[in-house]
Amino acid sequence: MELEDLIDFKTKEEIEKEKRDYEGRIFPLGTAEKELISKRISELFHNGMLSDNDLLFNFICLKQAYLINDEDNKKTEYDKWYKSVYSSYMNEKEKALMIALVNTDMNCTDINDFPDNETIIKEAQNTVLIKPEKKKGFLSFLKK
Numbered sequence: 001m002e003l004e005d006l007i008d009f010k011t012k013e014e015i016e017k018e019k020r021d022y023e024g025r026i027f028p029l030g031t032a033e034k035e036l037i038s039k040r041i042s043e044l045f046h047n048g049m050l051s052d053n054d055l056l057f058n059f060i061c062l063k064q065a066y067l068i069n070d071e072d073n074k075k076t077e078y079d080k081w082y083k084s085v086y087s088s089y090m091n092e093k094e095k096a097l098m099i100a101l102v103n104t105d106m107n108c109t110d111i112n113d114f115p116d117n118e119t120i121i122k123e124a125q126n127t128v129l130i131k132p133e134k135k136k137g138f139l140s141f142l143k144k
Contacts, residue, residue, distance in 0.1 A: 025067060026060055026063055026064070026067075029108070029110075029111045030111075032111050033105070033111055036111060036114055037056065037059060037101070037105060038052065038056055040101060040117065040120065041055045041056055041059065041101070043117055044097060044101070044117055044120065044121070045094060045097065047089065047090060047094060049089040050086060050089050050090070054086050054089075055098075057086060058081070058084075058086050058087055058090070058098055059098060059101060059102060059105075061077075061080070061081045061084065061086075061087075062078075062081045062098060062099065062102045063102050063105065063106070064077055065077035065078040065080075065081055066102055066103075066106055078130075078132070079132035082095070082131065082132050083132060092129055093124070095129055096124045096125075096127040096128075096129055097120070097121070097124040099124070099127050099129070100120050100121075100123040100124035100127050101120055101124075103123065103127075104119070104120050104123060
């Protein structure tokens with residue numbers, strides 16, 4: 001085994017491309033989508049324990065779970081989010097609101113059609129949280 005096999009070197013260009021690809025998966029509608037999500041977070045959440053950046057991190061972690069195709073891995077990622085340190089500072093109502101925000105984002109194909117805060121709040125009220133301990137029906141957090 002050679003030294004280069006032990007260390008994964010990436011050029012600056014490769015790192016930048018990976019960053020762009022990742023941001024493209026999380027925010028396929030571009031910078032405007034990221035800014036809109038940040039604005040919604042600022043307007044919808046009033047959690048004294050978490051900053052808007054912490055809440056955006058929560059959004060990204062949860063959205064990653066939505067983007068996974070394999071159901072077992074999807075559940076694992078959802079469980080990680082639900083049990084994470086940042087998520088633990090959110091009450092059940094705020095977690096439902098975060099799920100509703102991600103769900104709304106995932107269903108939006110045009111930034112101009114993004115639902116308003118009231119619509120997201122109504123969706124959150126209809127969201128049923130599935131706690132990681134429960135095995136049956138864990139994917140209902142993804143469905144209405």
